[in-house]
Amino acid sequence: MTNKNTPDDKNKRDFLQISTYALGAVGAASFVWPLINQMNPAADTLALASTEVDLEQLEEGQAITVTWRGKPVFIRHRTKEEIASAKDQLLDGLRDPQTDDERVQNEKYIVLVGVCTHLGCVPLGQKSGDVKGEYGGWFCPCHGSHYDHSGRIRKGPAPTNLEIPQYSFLSDTLIKIG
Amino acid sequence: MSKPKFKNPVVNWIDYRLPIFTFMNHELNEYPTPKNLNYFWNFGSLAGITLVIMIVTGIVLSMNYTAHIDYAFDSVERIMRDVNHGWLLRYIHMNGASFFFIVVYIHIFRGLYYGSYKAPREILWILGVLILLLMMATAFMGYVLPWGQMSFWGATVITNLFSAIPLVGESIVTWLWGGFSVDNPTLNRFFSLHFVLPFVIVGVVILHLVALHRFGSNNPIGIDVKGKQDTIPFHPYYTIKDLFGLSVFATVFAAAVFFFPNFMGHPDNYIPANPMVTPAHIVPEWYFLPFYAILRAIPDKLGGVLFMFGAIMVLFVLPWLDKSSVRSSQFRPLYKLFFWFLVIDCIALGYLGAMPAEGIYVVLSRLATAYYFFHFLIILPLLPKIESTRPLPVSISTPIITASSNASTVMAMREKK
Numbered sequence: 001m002t003n004k005n006t007p008d009d010k011n012k013r014d015f016l017q018i019s020t021y022a023l024g025a026v027g028a029a030s031f032v033w034p035l036i037n038q039m040n041p042a043a044d045t046l047a048l049a050s051t052e053v054d055l056e057q058l059e060e061g062q063a064i065t066v067t068w069r070g071k072p073v074f075i076r077h078r079t080k081e082e083i084a085s086a087k088d089q090l091l092d093g094l095r096d097p098q099t100d101d102e103r104v105q106n107e108k109y110i111v112l113v114g115v116c117t118h119l120g121c122v123p124l125g126q127k128s129g130d131v132k133g134e135y136g137g138w139f140c141p142c143h144g145s146h147y148d149h150s151g152r153i154r155k156g157p158a159p160t161n162l163e164i165p166q167y168s169f170l171s172d173t174l175i176k177i178g
Numbered sequence: 179m180s181k182p183k184f185k186n187p188v189v190n191w192i193d194y195r196l197p198i199f200t201f202m203n204h205e206l207n208e209y210p211t212p213k214n215l216n217y218f219w220n221f222g223s224l225a226g227i228t229l230v231i232m233i234v235t236g237i238v239l240s241m242n243y244t245a246h247i248d249y250a251f252d253s254v255e256r257i258m259r260d261v262n263h264g265w266l267l268r269y270i271h272m273n274g275a276s277f278f279f280i281v282v283y284i285h286i287f288r289g290l291y292y293g294s295y296k297a298p299r300e301i302l303w304i305l306g307v308l309i310l311l312l313m314m315a316t317a318f319m320g321y322v323l324p325w326g327q328m329s330f331w332g333a334t335v336i337t338n339l340f341s342a343i344p345l346v347g348e349s350i351v352t353w354l355w356g357g358f359s360v361d362n363p364t365l366n367r368f369f370s371l372h373f374v375l376p377f378v379i380v381g382v383v384i385l386h387l388v389a390l391h392r393f394g395s396n397n398p399i400g401i402d403v404k405g406k407q408d409t410i411p412f413h414p415y416y417t418i419k420d421l422f423g424l425s426v427f428a429t430v431f432a433a434a435v436f437f438f439p440n441f442m443g444h445p446d447n448y449i450p451a452n453p454m455v456t457p458a459h460i461v462p463e464w465y466f467l468p469f470y471a472i473l474r475a476i477p478d479k480l481g482g483v484l485f486m487f488g489a490i491m492v493l494f495v496l497p498w499l500d501k502s503s504v505r506s507s508q509f510r511p512l513y514k515l516f517f518w519f520l521v522i523d524c525i526a527l528g529y530l531g532a533m534p535a536e537g538i539y540v541v542l543s544r545l546a547t548a549y550y551f552f553h554f555l556i557i558l559p560l561l562p563k564i565e566s567t568r569p570l571p572v573s574i575s576t577p578i579i580t581a582s583s584n585a586s587t588v589m590a591m592r593e594k595k
Contacts, residue, residue, distance in 0.1 A: 039353050039367065040356065041357050042363070045358075069357070070357060070361045070453060071453070119335040119339065121331065121334070121335065121460065123456075140456075144534075157474075157478070157479060159479050
């Protein structure tokens with residue numbers, strides 16, 4: 001066997017070398033992916049994804065907090081004044097402009113994920129004695145975000161409005177979250 | 179075969195096959211060290227010893243700890259009340275974290291003051307910053323394990339920092355949590371990582387030492403060792419000095435463990451975690467406060483996160499920001515002044531991080547944050563252009579060459595001749 005390094009040989013070797021590296025990289029990546037993906041939510045965590053709540057006992061002006069996916073969900077039976085103030089708000093001054101109608105299915109009940117969109121604290125404002133912030137809705141004590149009656153961010157560091165979970169009214173007073 | 183180096187024939191037999199004793203003799207015994215190191219050079223070895231204390235107490239604590247949201251808090255209380263000497267081990271581990279940061283912060287500021295990050299020690303410095311980052315991750319995850327209110331809400335706030343990343347932020351946070359909030363999967367993985375990261379730190383510490391021993395320690399006057407007359411062997415001179423420093427450190431550490439073990443902690447962490455109620459005032463552990471102040475000073479979520487991480491990232495490139503060829507601030511009058519401004523700035527940031535984010539505190543946080551970056555990004559690169567450094571000594575052995583040298587030094591120099 002001759003040991004000449006003709007250009008043809010060199011091209012063959014380059015091809016073999018590059019394809020070996022490429023295949024090796026694909027192999028390594030397909031092994032690494034399960035190691036990374038195991039940290040994503042497991043099947044049983046995903047299965048705990050819905051909660052039903054009966055709102056029959058919830059009087060006007062009252063609020064309850066329920067747990068959904070390990071997070072608090074705020075449900076507030078709003079007073080007429082609160083609804084009016086949420087609806088009358090002009091969109092111009094809002095950081096994350098949304099009308100109140102876009103944020104409720106039944107204007108009496110506002111349903112929100114009770115997690116501040118800044119860094120995940122639970123805002124105050126569910127209990128009658130709580131600080132509710134300058135806009136009367138909710139106030140996050142961690143870094144001072146103020147939310148209005150529609151859960152919209154009005155002041156403070158939070159970038160977006162309080163999240164609305166997926167939910168549906170099974171009857172007038174029974175809702176299913178998730 | 180060369181002449182046996184050690185008296186003990188067994189040691190010689192082993193050393194011929196595995197030169198571990200030659201290595202130890204070279205790096206720990208005869209290792210030439212500048213003869214003018216002051217007590218600030220104790221903090222490297224103190225940090226190493228604290229790391230060992232943390233690993234040893236951590237391993238035995240893990241034998242009594244349960245990483246489950248229903249049992250974690252109670253298992254820690256059981257360690258405190260029922261496990262033999264459990265209270266002592268936990269208090270050592272808990273206060274050890276604080277003392278580790280005290281020691282490491284002094285070590286870092288020593289490096290800043292004496293210019294220890296300058297050529298040829300850039301990689302040594304970068305490895306040190308990497309160790310600091312790993313320590314922060316480890317400490318943060320360790321603080322989550324007792325599953326108290328501060329554990330839970332600290333974990334929530336810190337993991338939520340990643341949601342500031344555009345597009346993929348939310349997916350990353352879900353991935354970190356293994357769910358839709360900080361929950362059992364989060365606690366489990368934090369325990370696993372808290373256990374393993376210290377050993378990663380040990381690995382980086384070994385690299386840090388390899389890089390250190392390449393050129394040896396810097397010294398208070400910051401000039402290179404010129405020859406044998408500038409050094410003394412590590413043993414016994416610095417082993418005994420390090421041991422003396424260790425005994426002082428251990429006394430203070432023991433005083434904290436026995437007399438005020440909860441001084442640096444937060445009482446809210448003795449309330450079990452409740453995902454439905456956020457404590458009125460969330461503060462991280464004291465060693466994170468300056469960074470927390472920077473996070474809150476920026477009125478934008480992503481910006482705050484970037485600046486906070488930037489505060490550490492700027493340290494990685496510090497060797498290239500400080501363009502002065504003079505290392506020690508003993509010969510840099512202006513740098514010395516700005517160094518102390520930086521120390522005050524960092525302490526101010528620490529104080530502001532503990533205060534509520536409102537009113538005057540917000541303004542002061544912004545000023546202090548701005549000054550922190552101003553120091554590294556503007557002052558350090560520009561300073562060599564305007565600073566006239568004092569003349570450097572010829573060598574460590576003849577440190578004083580100016581006309582102002584005092585009589586005793588002149589005498590000493592004469593005696594030498």
